[in-house]
Structure formats: C-alpha cells, structure tokens
Amino acid sequence: MNIHSWIPILILGSSFVPSLVIFFLRENQHLTRSGLNLAGALLKLALIGIVYVGYLEGTTYETRLSFSMNWDLVLRVDDLSLLFMSLSAVLWLLTTLYAIGYLEGSPNRSRFFGFFGFCVTTTMGISLAGNLFTFIVFYEMLTLTTYPLIVHRGTAKSIRAGNTYLVFTLAGGKLLLVAAVWIHALLGPMDFQRGGVIEGLATAPSSSTLTLIFVLLVTGLGVKTALVPLHGWLPQAMVAPAPVSALLHAVAVVKAGAYGIVRVVYDVFGVNLVSDLELLTPLALAASLTIIYGSVVALFQTDLKKRLAYSTVSQVSYILLGLGIFGWAGTVGGLVHLVHQGLMKITLFFCAGNFAEVLGVRNIKDMNGIGRRMPLTMGCFTLAAFGMIGLPPLAGFISKWYLGLGAAQNGQYWILGVLAMSSLLNAAYFLPIIYAGWFKTAPSSETETKTRRSLEGPWLLLVPPLATALLSLATGVFAGLYDLSPLGAAQRIAERVYDP
Numbered sequence: 001m002n003i004h005s006w007i008p009i010l011i012l013g014s015s016f017v018p019s020l021v022i023f024f025l026r027e028n029q030h031l032t033r034s035g036l037n038l039a040g041a042l043l044k045l046a047l048i049g050i051v052y053v054g055y056l057e058g059t060t061y062e063t064r065l066s067f068s069m070n071w072d073l074v075l076r077v078d079d080l081s082l083l084f085m086s087l088s089a090v091l092w093l094l095t096t097l098y099a100i101g102y103l104e105g106s107p108n109r110s111r112f113f114g115f116f117g118f119c120v121t122t123t124m125g126i127s128l129a130g131n132l133f134t135f136i137v138f139y140e141m142l143t144l145t146t147y148p149l150i151v152h153r154g155t156a157k158s159i160r161a162g163n164t165y166l167v168f169t170l171a172g173g174k175l176l177l178v179a180a181v182w183i184h185a186l187l188g189p190m191d192f193q194r195g196g197v198i199e200g201l202a203t204a205p206s207s208s209t210l211t212l213i214f215v216l217l218v219t220g221l222g223v224k225t226a227l228v229p230l231h232g233w234l235p236q237a238m239v240a241p242a243p244v245s246a247l248l249h250a251v252a253v254v255k256a257g258a259y260g261i262v263r264v265v266y267d268v269f270g271v272n273l274v275s276d277l278e279l280l281t282p283l284a285l286a287a288s289l290t291i292i293y294g295s296v297v298a299l300f301q302t303d304l305k306k307r308l309a310y311s312t313v314s315q316v317s318y319i320l321l322g323l324g325i326f327g328w329a330g331t332v333g334g335l336v337h338l339v340h341q342g343l344m345k346i347t348l349f350f351c352a353g354n355f356a357e358v359l360g361v362r363n364i365k366d367m368n369g370i371g372r373r374m375p376l377t378m379g380c381f382t383l384a385a386f387g388m389i390g391l392p393p394l395a396g397f398i399s400k401w402y403l404g405l406g407a408a409q410n411g412q413y414w415i416l417g418v419l420a421m422s423s424l425l426n427a428a429y430f431l432p433i434i435y436a437g438w439f440k441t442a443p444s445s446e447t448e449t450k451t452r453r454s455l456e457g458p459w460l461l462l463v464p465p466l467a468t469a470l471l472s473l474a475t476g477v478f479a480g481l482y483d484l485s486p487l488g489a490a491q492r493i494a495e496r497v498y499d500p
Contacts, residue, residue, distance in 0.1 A: 007051060008063045008075035008128050011085070012121050014044040015092070019117025025110045034100050037113055041093040044124075048089050051077055056483075062130065070189040073137065074130030078194070079496065080267075080335075083489045084127040084259055087339050090471075091251050091346055092120045094464040098350055099243035101460025102357065112152055116243075118145040119252055126256050131191045132180045132268065135260060139176070139224075142256055143169045149244045150237050161236040168233040169253075172223030176260075179216035183268075192263055194496045196270015210269070211277055217264045218283065224257030225320065226313045228290040234313060238305040242353025245305060249312045250346035255338065258319045262335070265323050266497050275326050284324025288418045290317040295425035302364055304352045307429060308345070314422065315341050315388065322403055325415065328494045330406025333399050335490035340387070340395035343472045347384035350465035351377050358457035364433055369442035376456055378437045380469035385430040390423045393476040398487055 018040035025033050051061055061077035077085075099116065103109050122145050125138030143166070151162035183190070183198075186205050190197040198210065205213075223230045234254070238245055248254065265274055265283075274280055294314030301307035318341065322334015354377045355361040361370060371378035387394035400419055407415035456462050475486050482488035 004054075004059060004061050005063050007047065007061045008077065011044060011047050011051075011128065012075075012124055014047060015040050015117045015124065016121040019114045019121065022110055022117065023114040027107070027109060030109075033110060033113055037096045037100065037117070038093075040117065041089070041096050044120075045089045045093060048082075048085055052082060052086070055079075055082060064130075071133050071184075072131065072189060072191075074134050074191060075125070075128040076130035076191075077128065078192075079489065079493050080262065081127045081129075083335070083339065083486065083493065084255070085124060087255075087342050087486075088120065088123050088127060088251050091247075091342060091468070094467055095243050095247055095346070097460055098246070098353070098464040099241075101458045102241065102243055102353060104458070104460075108152065112149065112241075115145055115148040116247075119149060119247065121145075123252050123256060126259065129192075129263075131189065132183065133189075135263065136173075136176060136180055139256060139260065140173050142253065143173065146244075146248065146253055149247075150240045152241060152244065153239070155239070158239045161233075161239045164236050165233045168223050168230065172220045172230070174220070175216050176220030179213050179220060182213055182216075190268070192267035194267060196266065196273055197268055199270025199273040207277055210273070211279065214264070214269060214274065214277065214279055217268075218261055221257045221260040221264070222286075224253050225261065225316055226254055226257075226290070226294075227286055227317065227320070228293045228313070231290070231294070231313045235306055235309040238303075238309050242305075242349060242356065245309075246346045246349035246353070249309070249349060250342040254312060254316045255342060258316055258338065261320060262323065262338075266331075271323075271326065271331075271497060280324045280326055282324075284321055284412070284415065287317040287320035287324055288415070290314065291321065291418060291422050292425070295422055295429065298429045299425065301429075304355065304362060304364055304367070304433075305349070307364065307433075308348050308352060311348075311388065311426075311429070312345060314425075315345065318399060318403065321415065321418070322406070325403065325406040325410055325412060327406050327410050328498055329402050329409055331494040331497055332487070332490045333402030333404075333406055335493055336402065336487050337396075337399035339486035339490075340399050340472070340475060343395060343468050343475065344384040344387045347380055347465050347468040347472060348388075350461075350468065351381040351384070354457055354461050354465065357461065364436070367433060368436050368440035370436075371438040373442075374456055376462060377465060380465040381437070382434050383469045384472055385434060387472050387476070389426040389430060393473075395472045395475045395486075398476050398479050 018036040022033055063075040065073040122138045122142040129135035147162050150165055151158045226234045291314045294310045298307050298310035318337045319334045322330045387396035390396045390400040404416055404419050479485050479487040
C-alpha cells in the first residue's frame with residue numbers, strides 16, 4: 001500500500017488509538033486525558049484537511065482488505081464521505097472541549113472519553129465506507145460504542161433508555177443486514193458508485209424484489225434516522241449527559257442513518273432507478289410525516305432537551321425529503337442540510353447543557369429572563385433557533401430554499417406546504433423560548449440568587465456554542481463560496497448524481 005492508501009486508516013486511528021490509551025488512565029490524570037483527546041481531534045482535522053486538498057487535485061484515497069466469500073472491507077474518500085467527515089471532525093473537536101468542561105469532577109471520565117473516541121472512530125468508518133459490507137460493520141459498531149455513553153450516569157432511567165436504544169437499533173440493524181446479504185447473494189460484491197451500482201447493471205432482479213430490498217434498507221436505516229414510527233428511542237436517550245446528546249443529534253447516530261439512506265438512493269440503487277420504481281414519492285411522504293409529527297409533538301414538551309429531541313426527529317427528515325425530490329435542487333437542499341442541521345442542533349444542545357449546568361434550568365417555564373443572566377449563551381441559542389425556523393441569511397434558510405426550489409421545479413407543490421407548515425411549527429416552539437429568555441422577568445428571589453453566580457460558566461462550556469453558532473451564520477452568509485462552503489460541496493455531489 002502507498003501513503004494514500006494509509007490515509008483512511010490514519011483518520012480512524014487518530015481517534016481510536018488515543019481512546020484506547022484513555023481507558024487505562026487513572027481518573028486523576030486529567031491533563032493527560034484531555035491532551036490525548038485534543039491531540040487526536042486536531043490530528044484528525046489536519047488529516048482531513050490534507051485529504052480535502054488532495055481530493056480536489058484528483059488524488060485517490062482508498063484502503064481495501066479482502067475477506068472470504070468476496071466480502072471486502074473498503075475505506076474510500078469521495079465527495080460525499082468528505083462532506084460527512086469534515087462535519088464530524090469539526091464537531092468532535094468542539095464537543096471534546098465542551099465535554100472536558102462539562103464533566104469536570106465527574107466520576108468515570110476515562111471510561112466516558114474512551115467510548116466517546118470509539119464513537120467518533122465508528123462514525124468516521126461509516127463516512128469512509130466504500131460498500132455496504134463496510135458500512136454495516138461500522139454502523140453496528142456505532143450502536144455498541146454509543147450505548148455506554150447513553151447509560152453513562154448509571155441511573156435506572158438511563159439504563160432503561162439505553163435498553164430501549166439497543167432494542168430499536170439492533171432490530172434495525174438486522175433488517176439492514178438481511179437486505180445487504182440479499183443484494184450480495186443476487187448480484188455479488190458491489191462498491192458504492194455514484195449513479196448507482198444496480199442502475200448500471202445490464203441485468204437486475206425484478207422490480208418487486210428491488211422494491212422489497214429498498215424498503216428493508218430504508219426501514220433498517222430509518223431507526224437511527226428516527227423516522228416515525230421508528231423514533232421512540234431518541235427522546236428517551238436525552239437522559240444522557242449534554243455532550244452525548246449533542247453528539248447523538250448532530251453527527252453520530254441520527255446522521256449515520258440519514259447518511260446511509262443517501263448512500264442507498266444515490267450509490268447503491270441510483271436515483272433514476274428509485275424513481276422508476278416509484279419509491280421517491282413514498283420516501284418524501286414518510287419524511288414529510290416525520291417533519292410535521294416531530295414539530296407538533298415538540299410543541300407540547302416542557303423539558304428543553306425533550307423539545308430539542310423532537311425537533312431533531314423533524315429536522316433530520318429534511319435530508320430524506322431532499323432525496324424524495326427528483327432533481328438537482330432538491331438533492332442540494334437535502335445534502336447541505338446534513339451539515340447545516342448538525343451545526344444548528346449541536347449549538348442548541350450546547351446551550352441547553354449550559355443552562356442546566358450554570359443555572360440549573362432544564363424546564364422551559366424556568367427560562368424567564370435567562371438571556372440577561374447568560375446573554376452570550378442565549379444569543380447562540382437564539383441564532384441557532386432562528387436558523388432552524390429558516391430565517392435568512394442563516395444556514396437553515398439555505399436548506400429550505402433549495403428544497404422548496406426543487407419541489408417547485410419538479411411540480412411537487414404539496415412539499416411547499418410541508419415546508420411552510422414546518423417553519424410555522426418551528427417558530428411556534430422556538431419563539432416562546434426566545435421571548436421568555438430575553439423579555440420576561442424571572443421571579444425576584446430567583447434573580448437575586450442567580451445573578452450572584454457566574455453569568456456564563458467556564459470558558460470550555462462557552463467557546464463551543466459560540467463557534468458553532470458563528471458557523472451556522474457563516475455557512476449561510478458565505479454559502480456562495482463554491483470551493484469552501486457546505487453548499488458548494490452539496491452542489492458538486494448533486495452534479496455527479498445527475499451526471500455521473
């Protein structure tokens with residue numbers, strides 16, 4: 001293997017090796033543990049930066065390990081994996097900083113950060129997967145590495161939530177495995193291919209067989225994507241520490257499912273074949289149902305993290321809605337939301353964690369006047385919430401604009417209604433929080449007690465939401481930078497989808 005073949009392995013190793021060492025550290029080795037975490041995160045970012053430059057210059061990065069029965073473990077960089085990897089690496093660095101500050105003085109930190117790094121390693125493996133076999137290996141490893149993070153606190157409530165998570169995700173994984181084995185038995189080993197592997201075959205199984213395989217794949221992946229009615233595990237998982245919630249919602253679990261469905265539609269079947277099988281509209285309908293349902297249920301949540309959880313149920317399905325819109329613009333809207341939703345949602349969870357840690361505020365009714373006590377944190381929350389609603393020039397507006405444009409160009413005007421209703425519901429469950437935080441007054445006794453405390457908390461808890469909130473703004477304002485922005489990356493991928 002040449003140096004370019006080693007790069008994907010080094011990307012995985014930059015989080016795997018430090019995490020392995022961290023497991024053996026004593027709890028009081030705080031500086032060593034933090035140093036290993038940050039060194040691994042920075043190294044990963046540097047490696048992805050090198051890959052980004054090389055990939056644009058035409059360099060190929062691929063690692064292939066052959067096993068029996070024609071199963072190959074393939075790690076490969078392409079434009080889609082680069083988009084997901086970049087998001088994961090940036091957010092891992094910021095979440096690591098946040099977790100170091102959040103867990104200061106907590107027990108079992110070595111165990112936490114060990115599994116935390118393993119979780120990132122498996123997410124990177126999913127990003128780099130070059131075929132379904134490799135994808136499934138890392139996808140199931142993700143389930144096993146995130147479970148200890150969900151149950152980290154060891155309470156009865158967290159154990160129940162973790163067990164629910166396992167039941168849902170392992171059941172989904174079985175469906176995914178059945179579909180992958182079925183494809184392998186029918187068609188042999190297949191690497192991901194832009195334009196679709198099956199679409200490019202001279203002979204393929206019958207339409208009914210392909211439809212059933214597609215449904216199995218999307219259902220299996222839909223569990224982690226939190227498609228209704230497969231979403232039940234996600235709100236329960238909010239018992240996990242705030243850094244875990246941020247990681248689950250922004251990049252690791254729900255995004256892994258959505259990313260897998262993107263691969264199935266564009267790189268396994270091919271969007272033209274999925275359209276010919278008349279499966280795009282059902283996918284768009286399932287996404288629309290989830291978008292509206294998640295938003296409606298979010299309205300009735302009084303716990304801030306629960307409201308954000310149901311918001312995630314809704315927001316992630318924008319990605320699938322983009323898949324269900326045949327055409328360049330819809331694809332761009334769905335793919336760019338893969339990044340935009342991650343930036344906005346992780347900001348909201350960072351802020352929710354800060355409210356809880358600094359002021360003990362977890363319930364929405366207790367957020368009156370919180371903007372005057374924690375102005376920077378509430379400012380970040382406001383910016384991310386406005387982005388979720390879709391106000392220009394924030395990131396969420398860019399996503400919704402392209403989704404709406406694609407729907408209009410494709411004659412799917414009902415999708416415009418879904419987008420409008422979703423934005424109204426987003427406003428309905430975010431604006432009261434923003435209004436209460438900035439314009440309502442907290443009870444006098446509470447104000448007197450809490451204004452004597454630190455207004456923003458430790459800098460390790462403040463820097464990450466400030467960074468992600470600014471990125472949410474920058475990806476909207478500078479969306480036109482084709483070579484550098486997430487929108488530009490999504491446009492390049494869409495061009496290759498429809499002109500492979």
